[in-house]
Amino acid sequence: MRKMLFVLPLLVFTAVMFAQSGGLASVDGGGCFIQSLTAEDAPNDAGGGIDLTWTVAAGTALPDSMILERFDHDGIWSPISTLAPASGRKTDVGLDNDQEYSYRIVPFYNGAGEEPCEAVTAVPQKQWIHTGRIGMLVTLTLISLVIFYYIEHGKRGGKIYIRRIAGLTAVEDAVGRATEMGRPVMYIPGIMDMDDIQTIASMVILGRVAMKTAEYGSPLLVPTCRSVVMSVAQEIVKESYLQVGRPDAYQRESINYITDDQFGYAAGVDGIMVRQRPAAIFMLGTFYAESLILAETGRSVGAIQIAGTAMPSQIPFFIAACDYTLIGEELFAASAYLSREPKLLGSLRGQDIAKLFFMIVIVLGVLTATVGEAWEPATKVADFLKTITRVE
Amino acid sequence: MSWEVIGIWLGALLSLCLYSFLYKDNPFYKFAEHLFVGMSAGYWVIYTIMNVLIPNWWQKLVPMEGGFQPIWLVPGVLSLFMLFRLIPKLAGLSRLSLALIVGTGAGISITAMLQTRALAQVNGTIIALGQGGGWFNWVSNIIMVTGVVCGLVYFFFSKPHKGVVGGAANIGITILMVAFGASFGYTVMARISLLIGQTQFLLFEWLPTMGIHL
Missing domain, CATH: 3.40.50 (Rossmann fold)
Incomplete structure (x- = not known):
């Protein structure tokens, strides 16, 4: 059981890191054809990325094309992408961490650039924990605990049956x-x-x-x-x-x-x-x-x-x-x-328990998803189970 | 005679040498086999030097833009330990490198295997049985969910396959065998298409070089 204690600091660390989040910058388009432009640190990466999202205002005269520009710490606005005049998103990658970058969209009418829309800024940062994999971390931790338990059980002389192969x-x-x-x-x-x-x-x-x-x-x-x-x-x-x-x-x-x-x-x-x-x-x-x-x-x-x-x-x-x-x-x-080593047999028993856990998750998930088609609250259970088993 | 024709002849003769194995082991097969093994081994040595050793180690140890990165001496030393296997007194050092490779491989595989072979499968199986609508989808979904659950039961090692567990395991292995049969048929078809491709090469590219047009 002492071996299990090492995972507790890991869980605490995870909970602390789970709270981390990158900054989000957003502007309304003002008089521009762009209704809003947002820039935020790309989540769950090793840094160097900023997610950009823009929406085009309805009922405005659209340009022929538009150019997304970046103002980096070299003090220059440089084009990073030529875009069709529509709502969209892009991730700007290869940036330096902890440096501020500004972005703006320049509309082009008849080949000529017009006044740029208002700029937004964001800072790329690295994340120590991939929040999309928290479910996997918890699952892996639980499985590891069960396996450790049965390894200890095997080492203490506990009898573990193994079927004929x-x-x-x-x-x-x-x-x-x-x-x-x-x-x-x-x-x-x-x-x-x-x-x-x-x-x-x-x-x-x-x-x-x-x-x-x-x-x-x-x-x-x-x-x-x-x-x-x-x-x-x-x-x-x-x-x-x-x-x-x-x-x-x-x-x-x-x-x-x-x-x-x-x-x-x-x-x-x-x-x-x-x-x-x-x-x-x-x-x-x-x-x-x-x-x-x-x-x-x-x-x-x-x-x-x-x-x-x-x-x-x-x-x-x-x-x-x-x-x-x-x-x-x-x-x-x-x-x-x-x-027939007790340590390995214990590990095998632990893996069987993990399989049982996955079976329960599947059966529960399928039942609640099926019932959820007629009774809405059951869907929440199925959605939760889908979330904890999602792989990103 | 152009290089293209020489290439076609070489390909055709080596193909025939390899196919001669269908009769029995013979000198033609031995020649083609040794040529194939020798050339591929030599190719992989050069490939590894040019595409792994130089870009992943040497160019990081001594970058093009100048400077020296001593941290990259560590993998260099570990690689050297592998070569020490040739010296009996120092051969034990190679175990350090091997332990690192095996340990790293196993560690990285844990998350990859759990993601792709456990969580992704579980996630994909959590569906409403009526998803897609119609009786056919109901039946398909029930078979899929039953197959996954019973398949998992088959891989229970610490429980005797008797009673309910045994019944579920039997259903699981039956569904697995049906899936394997389908996969077998599909792959055999793909292999036959490879045979057809090679036969077409012999008939429509090689024979015309001898003036025989089919």
């Missing part, structure tokens, strides 16, 4: 089969780099698969599409071989880099498959159009294939061509499932 129970069988056949195990960690969450999840599973190959004494091939993934994979596999007491069996050169090119990588891996003929192939990570090419080739060499990805467009190909497929979040649950 067929693809993962088959890992040992697949490695065992490769050992019996005297053929290698191939692990393909997807085609994305280490900043991709699926690749990170894949690396954790690789550690577990490597432990099995080390125990059984099967060669492990890991062709990678990114040099950093290769380095991480080498470290993880080496660590796994050390953990099971087989550092001598670790072969660094079997974890290699092919190319960053998507189809170059697919061609290279296909070549390795048909020549080395692995008996078990794991394809876990982020895959795109190369997924079916790899899975089909793996099938053609008679390998048992376990695939997993959170890419919705590629899952169908894996389901069609592989023996087992981890669908979406099953990939992220795999590390907890394989290791």
Whole structure:
């Protein structure tokens, strides 16, 4: 529970920062055809932007065109945009923070500039908190608290049930089969780099698969599409071989880099498959159009294939061509499932609670939105739920 | 013979070499594969130097307008640590760089994943069941909401899939499989169009260079 306390200052900080707001300058058009021109600091940015909004007065003679001008701290009125004579808005970007800028609109009749409309001023500022993401911050904080709670629960020895995931129970069988056949195990960690969450999840599973190959004494091939993934994979596999007491069996050169090119990588891996003929192939990570090419080739060499990805467009190909497929979040649950570490199981339980929360929000939102069509007050609940889940 | 014709011939022969894999692994496929892998690896090295290393690091360390920005030595040193993997005694230093990459990647992904894969989906699912009007939209909306909720139930890992939970999970995975089937068919169609495109290249661009017009 002590870990939870760190989020309290964050919430207080958020509440304080939530009160921040940029200045708003506005003028009536006076005798000009512009009814009003407003300039205000662009919200939720790192500064350097001013939002401008203008409305054209009804019933006035409109110019042929108009030019929006900026008077900056260099002391010059400079045109920033030529506009059609209509109401509109524009964000002026690339400005210096905490400097005052003035704006005015100059009408043009028959190609000649007339007296400009009254100017407005604004100061661009940076915001530390993106107010449009407060809902996400609160949601993330709540989810984190629940996950922390269940991690603590798991660490204290609390029992956490985890259902059977067929693809993962088959890992040992697949490695065992490769050992019996005297053929290698191939692990393909997807085609994305280490900043991709699926690749990170894949690396954790690789550690577990490597432990099995080390125990059984099967060669492990890991062709990678990114040099950093290769380095991480080498470290993880080496660590796994050390953990099971087989550092001598670790072969660094079997974890290699092919190319960053998507189809170059697919061609290279296909070549390795048909020549080395692995008996078990794991394809876990982020895959795109190369997924079916790899899975089909793996099938053609008679390998048992376990695939997993959170890419919705590629899952169908894996389901069609592989023996087992981890669908979406099953990939992220795999590390907890394989290791049975209380910390990871607790995290998984916490995520389930988060899913339950989202389900409740959906059901409540749909019910209130539906009822709201006949009974107005219910709409407010639906609008509130839409607001807290809005992404900006 | 113009460069264009040479390009067409090169493209056609390499396409045929790659298609020969459909029969079995053979020297032609091996040649095309090694050429492809080698050239793409070389291309990416140059691409990374010219489009990542120079603009994102070197030009910030030593800006064109002059001066020296020592803060940019930090990523330079971390990159150097990666190269230390080649020296066994110093290889451990690369773990610092790797830890930074993995930690940063995971941290940034948290908000991105929550935004796009959780909140945006929840927000998009909160609709009035009668939205759009007519019985067809009612049915569509009910299927969508039921599919999302039951799909979420399927991904419950800490609850046995028995009873009500099991029933909901079965509905969820059924709807997922229907969606995957539709996606499979759609993508296969797209792949077939790629095959048609490459066949058209061979028939209508390559064959005419030999005087064969279809």
